[in-house]
Amino acid sequence: MGDEAILRLLALPGSVRRASVSKAILRTLRETAPALVAIEIFELDDIPIYNQDFDHDPPASVRALRAAIKAADGLIVLSPEYNHGMSGVIKNAIDWVSRPGYASILANKAVAVFTTSESPLGGARAQADLHKMFLSTLSRVAPGREVSFGNTAKTVVDGKLADAALLKRAWALIESLLAEIRLTQGE
Numbered sequence: 526m527g528d529e530a531i532l533r534l535l536a537l538p539g540s541v542r543r544a545s546v547s548k549a550i551l552r553t554l555r556e557t558a559p560a561l562v563a564i565e566i567f568e569l570d571d572i573p574i575y576n577q578d579f580d581h582d583p584p585a586s587v588r589a590l591r592a593a594i595k596a597a598d599g600l601i602v603l604s605p606e607y608n609h610g611m612s613g614v615i616k617n618a619i620d621w622v623s624r625p626g627y628a629s630i631l632a633n634k635a636v637a638v639f640t641t642s643e644s645p646l647g648g649a650r651a652q653a654d655l656h657k658m659f660l661s662t663l664s665r666v667a668p669g670r671e672v673s674f675g676n677t678a679k680t681v682v683d684g685k686l687a688d689a690a691l692l693k694r695a696w697a698l699i700e701s702l703l704a705e706i707r708l709t710q711g712e
């Protein structure tokens with residue numbers, strides 16, 4: 526038991542605004558993580574618009590994102606729903622780190638996907654988008670009951686996810702992510 530390694534999860538919020546609900550929920554997950562799980566939040570504010578010309582010489586912010594993804598055992602991606610899809614912030618960041626196609630740092634990387642919106646649906650329409658994108662990068666999307674954080678005017682209070690049932694469901698999906706990581710790392 527005592528020699529179990531800490532699993533390092535990198536969390537990407539799909540919104541860059543200061544009062545972002547996505548960021549607040551990820552902070553709550555970070556604060557409620559069990560002892561052997563460490564969650565680092567990587568904010569995407571400095572990631573420029575994707576330009577294929579720079580695939581081999583990306584800006585420093587993209588290099589930092591690539592390094593953080595490479596070092597992480599798994600990813601947590603939480604996107605707000607924008608116009609019935611994932612946010613451009615997430616799509617843009619993933620486009621940068623998805624090269625070379627089918628052989629990028631995302632190949633075989635375990636990922637748990639989440640969405641949020643202020644509506645009761647919680648951005649559920651963007652979930653399929655995230656699944657489809659990570660199919661193309663050959664990532665391993667953790668199986669489990671979908672978690673969409675909705676009604677956020679009520680469920681996110683003072684910068685924290687205050688809905689215990691939703692938090693429990695989120696951790697059930699992250700447990701599935703941890704199982705996927707152990708599977709892919711051959712334990």
Ligand SMILES: Cc1cc2nc3c(=O)[nH]c(=O)nc-3n(C[C@H](O)[C@H](O)[C@H](O)COP(=O)(O)O)c2cc1C
Nearest residue numbers: 540545546547548605606607608609641642643644
């Ligand atoms: C450009 C834009 C488009 C949006 N489109 C949708 C949508 O299609 N469906 C929905 O439920 N909410 C939509 N919303 C609401 C956002 O999902 C909601 O405000 C979310 O909390 C934003 O995430 P954030 O708090 O992390 O910035 C939209 C918001 C913006 C700014």
